[in-house]
Amino acid sequence: MDLYQEIILEHSKRPLHAGLREPFNAQVHHVNPTCGDEVTLRVQLSGQGRSAVIADVSYDALGCSISTAATSVLADEVIGHSVKEALSSFAAMRKMLTSKGADPGDEDEIGDGVAFAGVSKYPARVKCALLGWMAFTDALTQAGVDIAEISASRTSPSGSPSTVLNNTTAINPTQVEPRRTHD
Amino acid sequence: MSSMSDVAVGAAFTAAESAALRGDFAILSRTVRGGKPLVYLDSGATSQKPRQMLEAERAFYEQHNAAVHRGAHQLAEEATDAYEGARATVARFIGAQTQEVVFTKNATEALNLVAYSFSNAGATGAMDGVDPALAAKFALGQGDEIVITEMEHHSNLVPWQELARRTGATLRWIGVTDDGRLNLGDLDTVITDRTKVVAFTHVSNVLGTINPVDVIVERARAVGALTVLDACQSVPHLAVDVVDLGVDFVAFSGHKMFGPLGIGVLWGRYDLLKAMPPFLTGGSMIEVVRMEATTYADPPQRFEAGVPMAAQAVGLAAACDYLTDLGMARVTAQEQVLTQALLAGLAQRPWVRVVGPLDGNDRSGAVSFVVDGIHPHDVGQILDDAGVAVRVGHHCAWPLHRRMGLTATTRASFAAYNTFAEVDALLTALDRVPVVFGTVI
Numbered sequence: 322m323d324l325y326q327e328i329i330l331e332h333s334k335r336p337l338h339a340g341l342r343e344p345f346n347a348q349v350h351h352v353n354p355t356c357g358d359e360v361t362l363r364v365q366l367s368g369q370g371r372s373a374v375i376a377d378v379s380y381d382a383l384g385c386s387i388s389t390a391a392t393s394v395l396a397d398e399v400i401g402h403s404v405k406e407a408l409s410s411f412a413a414m415r416k417m418l419t420s421k422g423a424d425p426g427d428e429d430e431i432g433d434g435v436a437f438a439g440v441s442k443y444p445a446r447v448k449c450a451l452l453g454w455m456a457f458t459d460a461l462t463q464a465g466v467d468i469a470e471i472s473a474s475r476t477s478p479s480g481s482p483s484t485v486l487n488n489t490t491a492i493n494p495t496q497v498e499p500r501r502t503h504d
Numbered sequence: 505m506s507s508m509s510d511v512a513v514g515a516a517f518t519a520a521e522s523a524a525l526r527g528d529f530a531i532l533s534r535t536v537r538g539g540k541p542l543v544y545l546d547s548g549a550t551s552q553k554p555r556q557m558l559e560a561e562r563a564f565y566e567q568h569n570a571a572v573h574r575g576a577h578q579l580a581e582e583a584t585d586a587y588e589g590a591r592a593t594v595a596r597f598i599g600a601q602t603q604e605v606v607f608t609k610n611a612t613e614a615l616n617l618v619a620y621s622f623s624n625a626g627a628t629g630a631m632d633g634v635d636p637a638l639a640a641k642f643a644l645g646q647g648d649e650i651v652i653t654e655m656e657h658h659s660n661l662v663p664w665q666e667l668a669r670r671t672g673a674t675l676r677w678i679g680v681t682d683d684g685r686l687n688l689g690d691l692d693t694v695i696t697d698r699t700k701v702v703a704f705t706h707v708s709n710v711l712g713t714i715n716p717v718d719v720i721v722e723r724a725r726a727v728g729a730l731t732v733l734d735a736c737q738s739v740p741h742l743a744v745d746v747v748d749l750g751v752d753f754v755a756f757s758g759h760k761m762f763g764p765l766g767i768g769v770l771w772g773r774y775d776l777l778k779a780m781p782p783f784l785t786g787g788s789m790i791e792v793v794r795m796e797a798t799t800y801a802d803p804p805q806r807f808e809a810g811v812p813m814a815a816q817a818v819g820l821a822a823a824c825d826y827l828t829d830l831g832m833a834r835v836t837a838q839e840q841v842l843t844q845a846l847l848a849g850l851a852q853r854p855w856v857r858v859v860g861p862l863d864g865n866d867r868s869g870a871v872s873f874v875v876d877g878i879h880p881h882d883v884g885q886i887l888d889d890a891g892v893a894v895r896v897g898h899h900c901a902w903p904l905h906r907r908m909g910l911t912a913t914t915r916a917s918f919a920a921y922n923t924f925a926e927v928d929a930l931l932t933a934l935d936r937v938p939v940v941f942g943t944v945i
Binding site for chain 1: 878881902942
């Protein structure tokens with residue numbers, strides 16, 4: 322099976338940037354009600370608005386290898402990058418994960434995230450890979466990043482470099498949530 | 505009576521019988537994940553369906569389909585007969601009177617029906633004309649207590665939490681021991697004179713524990729409390745006689761016992777059903793309707809508002825007949841030998857820990873376990889890759905998992921059609937798990 326790539330196993334065994342750290346602008350707690358997995362995630366920004374830089378993402382995660390590794394990759398990808406770039410990575414990751422195997426992912430956009438391409442063939446596991454990302458985007462909102470404003474800017478006639486942000490309109494849990502497996 | 509040792513055990517199926525039985529379930533011969541034979545060990549979530557049940561449903565639709573209890577044409581009569589005949593069959597299967605069997609959409613609705621009876625009984629005039637002694641059993645308010653257990657499925661937990669919230673009553677529960685049994689030492693302190701209802705599971709859907717129904721019923725009766733039994737994991741696997749059990753209400757689902765999706769059963773003592781106000785209201789459940797007010801039909805119709813699921817009832821009756829033909833004692837025996845084989849196989853793997861009773865006593869065929877250092881979702885994924893279908897997660901028993909110090913478990917659960925070869929397939933696939941994740945060198 323092509324699900325458990327070596328990169329995923331490595332991240333899940335030794336997750337990067339793990340642990341909760343100070344200082345932070347926002348902290349969120351997200352749960353996957355299917356399996357009870359949880360993540361507490363903190364975001365620290367430096368600067369304001371779209372060009373703010375993600376100074377730190379720290380987290381405490383309880384979950385399967387896919388969710389643990391995905392959160393590790395997320396932290397490694399976004400720390401030191403702008404909010405704009407992070408949201409672009411999220412959009413690329415979400416697009417790949419919900420492609421049912423059609424989108425192999427762009428390494429330039431999501432780095433080690435391409436290792437998760439196989440997850441998109443297992444709809445029940447997409448939620449695992451997105452748990453950390455959903456927490457992260459929620460934390461950005463809590464930290465005062467107006468995602469709606471950013472996404473609305475794509476219609477701005479100014480020609481501002483907002484194309485990479487277009488996909489942030491999809492930061493809507495109902496759109497990124499894969500099928501669930503309750504009983 | 506609730507103990508396995510008291511159940512007539514019979515004999516497990518011979519290889520030839522097992523092969524014939526599996527032939528009735530077409531899905532069991534399909535392949536999954538790139539040509540691997542399906543090994544279905546998730547019957548605790550939902551069972552597969554025998555041809556005989558599917559044919560019964562199909563015959564209803566093709567030959568008798570009409571709205572039950574409506575119209576005077578021939579098809580309406582036939583559909584009504586089929587539906588009421590199905591009720592009689594299901595009643596016989598559990599040792600009940602026909603008029604005590606209420607069809608619901610699933611077991612969850614059956615449990616909610618009972619829970620809502622308590623709060624609906626508090627409405628003005630709801631219990632008019634009811635024997636005051638019976639009406640008092642459903643009166644719930646501050647100072648009264650509802651008792652459940654820590655091993656309940658959410659469907660026999662959340663409805664009682666919500667009932668407590670609606671009425672001001674207090675929710676209490678019987679704890680679970682480290683080895684996965686009810687802490688009966690708590691019984692007399694948890695079930696008291698303040699207890700109005702005790703709702704508990706016959707068999708844990710996670711631990712496989714068969715609870716001592718008689719002990720709990722005796723205590724509940726001593727304090728005058730009503731008893732509600734979640735029998736979802738017992739009726740498909742053990743011979744269940746509702747009168748012998750001594751409880752007041754029993755709920756179970758059709759789809760876990762070779763029946764169709766979309767139908768469940770509430771059994772209740774008739775005097776209690778007769779005293780209870782309706783849950784869902786509308787067509788079919790009425791006696792006389794005026795613009796000002798409505799009077800209700802007698803049970804079971806009182807609790808079956810709307811056009812009923814006749815085809816599913818017919819299918820469920822066919823499933824009961826199928827199980828009866830197999831012999832419940834033999835079904836129990838087959839699942840018991842498979843459970844013993846699985847427990848023995850897991851015991852040989854020190855990196856696996858079974859959650860629940862380790863021996864076969866008072867234990868059913870739901871076996872949940874954890875693999876050291878590996879999340880159940882990852883375990884389930886490796887098993888799935890080998891064609892082995894198990895359940896992973898908290899199995900809708902989150903408080904129980906929390907009690908056991910776990911987030912989730914992997915669960916294999918048996919039905920009559922499972923085989924030793926499938927136990928071996930599970931164990932072989934399981935051995936790949938620590939290899940893939942590098943936890944065993």
